[in-house]
Amino acid sequence: MTASTETLPVVVIGAGPIGLAAAARLIERDIEPLVLEAGPAAASAVRDWSHVRLFSTWSEVVDPAAEKLLAPTGWVRPDGAAYPSGGDWAERYLQPLADALGERVRYDATVTGVSRAGRDRIVDADREAQPFVIHTTAADGTEARIFARAVIDASGTWSTPSPAGAAGLHALGERAASDRISYRVPDLKDPAVRARYAGKRTAVIGSGASAFTALAYLADLAEAQDGAGTHATWILRRGISGSTFGGGAADQLPARGALGLAAKAAVDGGYADAVTGFRTDSFERDTDGRLVLVGEDGRRLDPVDEVIVLTGFRPDLSFVNELRLGLDERLQAPTELAPLIDPNQHSCGTVYPHGAVELSHPEKDLYLAGMKSYGRAPTFLAMTGYEQVRSIAAALAGDQEAAERVELTLPETGVCGGAGLFDQPEATEETGGGCCAAPATLTIGAPVSSGSC
Template sequence: MNNQVFPVVVVGAGPIGLAAAAQLVERGLEALVFEAGDAVSAAVREWHHVRLFSRWSGLIDPAARRLLEKSDWQEPDPDGYPTGLEWATQYLQPLADALGTVVRLNTRVVGVARRGRDRVVDAGRDNEPLVVRTVSADGVEHRVVARAVIDASGTWGSPSPVGADGLPAIGERAAADKISYRVPDLTDADNVVRYAGRQVAVLGSGHSALTALVAFAGFAQTHPGTRVRWVLRRGAVGNAFGGGESDQLAARGALGQRAQVAVDAGHVEVVTGFRTSDIERAGDRLVLVSDDGRRLDAVDEVVAVTGFRPDLSWLSEVRLDLDARLQAPVALAPLIDPNVHSCGTVYPHGVKELTHSEAGVFLVGMKSYGRAPTFLALTGYEQVRSVVAAIAGDHQAAERVDLILPETGVCGGAGLFDEPVSDAGAGGCCGVPAPVELTLTASPRD
């Protein structure tokens, strides 16, 4: 059977999904982009208030730029740092408009399989196309036959729980009304009411946590009585503030420096070595309890920015080769595993690292990183360029990788969070650059 007569389905109309569509259109391949939200870049719009670490020059896919240049689109200042809202309205929405009917909103993908074969069946599998099951906003189900599936759905919809063992803490679900799993917009009127004058626990050690700390430190200055407690699983703050002046993403380095100033000035209380196991109600407040029995003073609100994880449930009928720890493609996982890399080493990669046993199925973007915490938009653009080239049969282009990523200058992997991190070698030690988290920090971030 000639699978080339069928479209390539892209799941998710975010930055990487739309870039994949632009690459497909440029190569003359039929594409369909299914977006569960009622607008393109729905996840990006949810963190509209966050400013990215990367400049505009690192946020626009080359094929997307070539497509947009055919319209009256005005490219933003390449040296500017956009907010999530600006990224969505000044680039991603115009790109979706240029792609036209390729993009289908309010369409959730709920399953992918090999036509007529569940994952157990070998016979005839290589001769059948893929089928993609979708559900529209009104609940109507559809089946789409596809040549290939590029999953760029990200991880935004699956935040990691508070519980340090990867499961929700006992009592976490019951306390959901007091827990936010995103960096809150503290200019929003409802959030001002929610957090002003309250005691807030921020959980997490990544750039999202630093963003929250900086935001709340400033918020506390204009809203007296607001107090912030930073709760870390690692045994010491160590390198959690990042690379500072050594970071080639200057805005990311500056964020860490601002967070350190807030802590050093006493605006943020730090608790280390605390692995949450239970959350208890104390009237309208919450008490965090660690697995060693430690109890923190009650707080009014919890901001849990402890990472994200991929939703693999609707891919259960295709054969994915995933690393047991990170839930990332097995060939990619060793490059991004925080338990192994003290310098966050990752090099640009493509179809070679993203191929699975199930032919024609590719996880790209943040989804491809599984539970690894950091990602750079440029990395995703390079991924989809390579994947689409392979789908088109241009194997020479698929194997070619031409991309230089910014060096983080930060040493010390997340796998050492129980131990104080030595400062030895900090500052530009990394031979190859670390990626930066794509969707979860604040001013500025990427």
């Protein structure tokens, strides 16, 4: 890196919880950040699930460096024992944090490409001496070019939900049926959304907490005056076992345990029918225009009016394709990190400590952080992300000892062997339901408060 490159900012992609925490950590290290956010405000992805309550309390979802940055602004920390919704998190913490960062956050800046200045991914000569170049497009189509000394991609995975097809591809007819398919938990407080599902038969595909949430919401709608006839068909690729609905009363995240019990109540109460061992192959239309799901084994389910697909997320790597990434061939997570988080091998209690070392790539000073660093693994904790960016900021400041001083301890929870995504766990159909959003104790020299996002 040249002297002129060192004066450039560190570009952080995404003004979500981890991206904003990264900016706060960089400022602690006297490194200038520039946060690029595709949406018109901070935490655009979180706002998309603003109606969903987090599993964790306020005391567990505020980054320490961010709180220090907020203190001079007069920010009042919410009641630490209360459970925020996604909307609360965005409006009462994430947007104020972005406001405190001021011009260091740039909105309506969609990153379309990242490379080395004058070097595509093939060229070796003087590669590491060149700054990163980031191409962006504004809401009005205006293009811009930004140079950076390092890049932290905290853009998450929310924009790329996994499809319904069991092979990881869209099922035949899935795209053609897009008018009847949603990949988000419905906000039934929205009159238009409520009307879409009220009195209808809806298939819910998925086995994580988002599927639980959808089932519970639809059951509540069925009991409401305007919801008569509402019914759900819950589709699982696996069978139902004792751990399907999570830890219940034994879960160390009470809100998550209650959610699993609510989903179970929806099934037990007759508001939802469970179809197990069903791997979606195609979508067809009946003569009335309703959707018929066809399985790989030839089974044809009864027609439904709507389908909600909640089968997890995957990283969008298209705009970093000119960089030299070191990714695991299965999880699409950094090579050193992947074996530590592999849901086929690890539950929440066996996720090993990790930081900048495990998050590095062949492309020096490039880091994928937050949900994006976990690729397709559904075991991510928000506070893990906070610790990731603390370590990354230390590494970029040249403090290798602090960068390597990472400790992550996860206590046992009511169910282990599953997966979680922030406080809205999005388990894959293969790994099952939500253990890894369990409370986490992140120790930096000494223990800090426990919790997950």
